[in-house]
Amino acid sequence: MGRQGSGKGTQCALLAGRTGVPHLSTGALFRREVAAGTALGDRVEGHLGRGELVPDPVVVEVVVGALRLATGGYLLDGFPRTLEQGVALFDAHGEDALDVAVELQVPHEVVVPRMLARGRDDDTPEAIETRLAAYDELTAPLLVWFDSRDLLVSVDGAGTPAEVHHRVVGALRSRLPVAALAPVSPPSA
Ligand code: AMP
Numbered sequence: 001m002g003r004q005g006s007g008k009g010t011q012c013a014l015l016a017g018r019t020g021v022p023h024l025s026t027g028a029l030f031r032r033e034v035a036a037g038t039a040l041g042d043r044v045e046g047h048l049g050r051g052e053l054v055p056d057p058v059v060v061e062v063v064v065g066a067l068r069l070a071t072g073g074y075l076l077d078g079f080p081r082t083l084e085q086g087v088a089l090f091d092a093h094g095e096d097a098l099d100v101a102v103e104l105q106v107p108h109e110v111v112v113p114r115m116l117a118r119g120r121d122d123d124t125p126e127a128i129e130t131r132l133a134a135y136d137e138l139t140a141p142l143l144v145w146f147d148s149r150d151l152l153v154s155v156d157g158a159g160t161p162a163e164v165h166h167r168v169v170g171a172l173r174s175r176l177p178v179a180a181l182a183p184v185s186p187p188s189a
Contacts, residue, residue: 001143002104004131005111005118006157007164011104012077014165020184022070025077026063030054031122051127053081053134060088067093082138083145100175101146102168104157108132 002008009025016023030048033041040062047054063079067089076098080086089097111132115123146152153171157164169181 001101001139001146001152002157003106003108003111003135004128005115006104006106007114007161008077008104010161011102011164011168012075014161015168016075018165018169018183019075019181021073021075023075023077024063024066024070024079026059026079026081027077029062048122049127051122051124051130051134053138056082056084056088059085064088064092067097080142083142086142086145098151100153100172101143101151102171103143103152103154104164104168105154106157110158 009028012023012025015021027048030041030044034045034048035041040058043058044054046052053059059079059081063076063085067074080089112128115128116125143152153175155164155167155171172181
């Protein structure tokens, strides 16, 4: 969890490299569908370009179905993003659907320059503002819900990827079995 530009993708990639657990990024999945010009890509393209969330029923259909095939666990990057998506995930896969939710805490004034610097097609100033507002309005209630279920761990997302990775692993050690975090390969950062 984290505002756009908080480093979710970077941290998930580091964790996936470390643990071997597959990394599922809904944003990357949608961008691939748009680039390939699929029917799903056509449905989501406008939402991505404007920085709006893709409607919950579309996201739930795509992700909840994909997770049925995941047997060795998963690292979810950018899903769930609304209370409705979180409820749908638990309805479909039970309370064990998630072991822990990690929130990368990074203030607005830090994420905007990060997003403008990475220069993705959907990183226009207008889309960035829309995505930040959506986080406060639609994702913040999900964080409260996770916290009420004792699933939420918050980590300071400021600093280099390696520094934040170190903090994330430290925070997860108290929540996950030791073996789950044992490096399968040295972290690349
Ligand atoms: P991200 O790569 O996580 O920044 O996601 C890029 C874009 O994909 C977002 O701005 C949304 O338009 C869309 N998206 C990704 N994940 C979700 C989600 N769980 N719910 C709704 N829209 C999403």
